[in-house]
Amino acid sequence: MTSAVPEPEGTRPPAPLRRRPGGRTARIRTQVLDAVLAELGERGYDGLTMEAVAARAGVHRATVYRRWGDVGGLLADVLDAAGDDAWQPPDTGSLQGDLAALNHEIQDALTAQPPIVAALIAASFRSEKADHAQRRLWEDRYARCEIIVGRAVRRGELPPHTDARRLLIAATAPLYHQLVLLRTPPDPDLPDQAARTAALAASAGAFAQPTPVGDT
Amino acid sequence: MTSAVPEPEGTRPPAPLRRRPGGRTARIRTQVLDAVLAELGERGYDGLTMEAVAARAGVHRATVYRRWGDVGGLLADVLDAAGDDAWQPPDTGSLQGDLAALNHEIQDALTAQPPIVAALIAASFRSEKADHAQRRLWEDRYARCEIIVGRAVRRGELPPHTDARRLLIAATAPLYHQLVLLRTPPDPDLPDQAARTAALAASAGAFAQPTPVGDT
Structure with missing residues (x-):
């Protein structure tokens, strides 16, 4: 219900058949969002900075600023990514x-x-x-x-x-x-x-x- | 249930019989907490500063710092004051x-x-x-x-x-x-x-x- 960490989709076609899902751009997004989660877990909102996220992700600071704007933009993308999964509610029979x-x-x-x-x-x-x-x-x-x-x-x-x-x-x-x-x-x-x-x-x-x- | 503004107690003894409830100290507290509520309502947490509260309350800044320490101390005292009332839950018969x-x-x-x-x-x-x-x-x-x-x-x-x-x-x-x-x-x-x-x-x-x- 509140899963914050994106999970892999279970029904992807094999790699050669599917379009490249962004390639380098998608890889950078994953690195950056993982870094946001790690920084947030360690330091909370008050310790979350664009600089620390860029450094931990190994991505140019300018890239992080250009793409996400500010810390709010990073958090919003983490949340949007969390919703982009295959989660289904439990089905127990009652x-x-x-x-x-x-x-x-x-x-x-x-x-x-x-x-x-x-x-x-x-x-x-x-x-x-x-x-x-x-x-x-x-x-x-x-x-x-x-x-x-x-x-x-x-x-x-x-x-x-x-x-x-x-x-x-x-x-x-x-x-x-x-x-x-x-x-x-x-x-x-x-x-x-x-x-x-x-x-x-x-x-x-x-x-x-x-x-x-x-x-x- | 969530009343944030202290209400007067209804059952105080007449003024001459009761001890002075702090006199000037109590008056300053009322002025400062009223100022916190007003600033909070107008500007939210991000706009709440010790300086603005002191100025609005007409109280020396040093007094506000000495007594409440920081914005968190002011908010905590507002909340404690809110609980210091005669509120009772509704009694409707069911x-x-x-x-x-x-x-x-x-x-x-x-x-x-x-x-x-x-x-x-x-x-x-x-x-x-x-x-x-x-x-x-x-x-x-x-x-x-x-x-x-x-x-x-x-x-x-x-x-x-x-x-x-x-x-x-x-x-x-x-x-x-x-x-x-x-x-x-x-x-x-x-x-x-x-x-x-x-x-x-x-x-x-x-x-x-x-x-x-x-x-x-």
Whole structure:
């Protein structure tokens, strides 16, 4: 859900068949974004500089400035790259199981060391570019998660007109609230409990939407 | 819940009977903290300086440095002062009503103009002192809100061993998640819907704790 590190795509055609994906440009991007993640993990936002990123990536400073502009541009590209993956939400066979597995992924990401995901969220309060990119990433992740609700509807676990987004927010918000805002120590029971709470409420019709007129 | 502006206490003894509450010192604190709120509302964290606060408060710069140290110290004192009030959670006669009224207070605070509460939360990602003070304030507010759950238990709306804190987090987290992290536009229905979701889950036993051994 909050994966910050781009993962390789699983379905690429063999190298000779595919177009060169940018060649040197793509290689530089990978080096620079890896350096941003490493610097962010070691020093946090306050220690992140264009110079340190360029030096660690082994790329000319002028190239980094020209292509990314400033630290906010670097962070935004890290976040955009994180969304450019093949991540799919867990598929465990039940609504509560899917939500619990999702919440465990979120808790793991938010408590990982070095705290890359937490640092990116914190950076979104400092940089407008990072803010927009973080919101794009969350929007993308929540959109991908809607399939969890679709499957539960098809299994008959939920009424057909269930507001998927609201259900997903209810299930995941306690994790973010405790770990990002209240900054309480991670509670190992919370992922399962928040999932159970949302699933119970959903079964009781908490996220049911009125049937659209003309829908049968 | 998130009131950032200290309110006068309602139950002070008449002036001649009470000790002087600091006199000039208390007056300077009020002037300085008011200036912090005004500067924060106008300029945000990035524009907040000791100099601007001292000038706006009409207080010597040296006094502000000596007493508050730095911008983090000023923000921490604003947050501590915000917690030093007589705020009590809403008492509407039902669990869902109390949670909905609480959520409306939170949504109003998080969307107020100037965005003081939002700026203080953002500042807690920048300053360790503000971070600690923000956490103290939240802890205090959630502790005060536990009476909502106690009243619901006494009314027979909830099982006796209900985890009050977890219920309160579940009810309020969607507001913070949407407005502070996802930064979606305020949804006028969300306060009521999040309250209803938490109340439904609570009635279904989602926050029931095992009965302690020996408890009757």
